[in-house]
Amino acid sequence: MQEFDKKIISVISQDPEEILIHLNEFKELMLYYKSAIREVRTKLEVLNDDISIKNQRNPIQFVKSRLKKPSSIAQKLRRRGLEISTQSIRENLTDVAGIRVVCSFVDDIYDIAEMLELQDDIKIIEVKDYIKNPKPNGYSSLHLIVEIPIYLSQKKECIKLELQIRTIAMDFWASLEHQMKYKKTMKEAPEIIKELKKCADKIYQIDEHMLKIRKKIEKLDISEDNTYF
Structure with a gap:
């Protein structure tokens, strides 16, 4: 038996008769999440290519994706006092599949989010804007929980x-x-956390400044183009 299968069994069930049932259900559910990731990544690639032709630049620098490990899924359900089952995973967890989109500028973030929202087959379930409202430690990002259909051989x-x-x-x-999440016991941790907060404030200012510079460059490009008419 593969190590991956052993991990699933250890977190799902100890009953021999239930192991195969839950194992197959879990594998099938993970296939759904993998397929959803593929669907969204494809959409992002198409958007990036389309915008690059129209605006002469790529708004998306890179995209990363991940699936939570079986042990992480089980631990999260346990912490919430929830049943460890495939049904419980689908009903209670929204971050089993995750995609990180890294953009060049702040306005690209909101443009990409808006373009995804306008697509007929994507439903925005929840929005958490940590850019306009950063976390106390300085964390900034736009979080979206989305729902997307995947089409299988016999069902959707x-x-x-x-x-x-x-x-x-x-x-x-x-x-x-x-990295600091795993080193909070260090003596220097409180001071490093303060330094990180200062860096987060500076990063916000730099992102804003870079956006202003880009817009100035774009205005210059427009004025240069007009000289030919």
């Missing part, structure tokens, strides 16, 4: 996933801050 399933859209600077900060 609607799957929820989490989208995090941020700038390059925000992503760099978040990566560094993420």
Whole structure:
């Protein structure tokens, strides 16, 4: 038996007769989430290509995706006092599948979110704007919980996933801050957390400044084009 299968069994059930049932259900559910990720990634690629032709630049720098590990899924359900089952996963967790979209500028973040919202087969379930309202530690990002249909051989399933859209600077900060979650016992941790908050404030200012510079450049390009008429 593969190590992946053993992990699923250990977090789902200890009853031999139920193991195969839950194992197959869990694998099928993970397929749904993987398929939803593919669907959204394709949409993002198409949007990026379309905008790059119209605006002569790519708003999206890169896209990353991930599926929660079986152990992480089980732990989250346990912390909430919820049943560990495939039905419970679908009903209670919205971040089993996650996509991170890293953009060049702050306005790109909202443009991408709006374009996704306008698509007929995407439903926006929840929006958390940590750019306009950063977390106390300085974290900034736009979080969307979306629902998208996936079409299988004999049926259609609607799957929820989490989208995090941020700038390059925000992503760099978040990566560094993420490391601190595992080192909070360090003596220097409180001071480093303060420094990270200061960096977050500076990053906000830099993102705003960079956006203003880009808009100035775009105005110059327009004025230059007009000289030919």
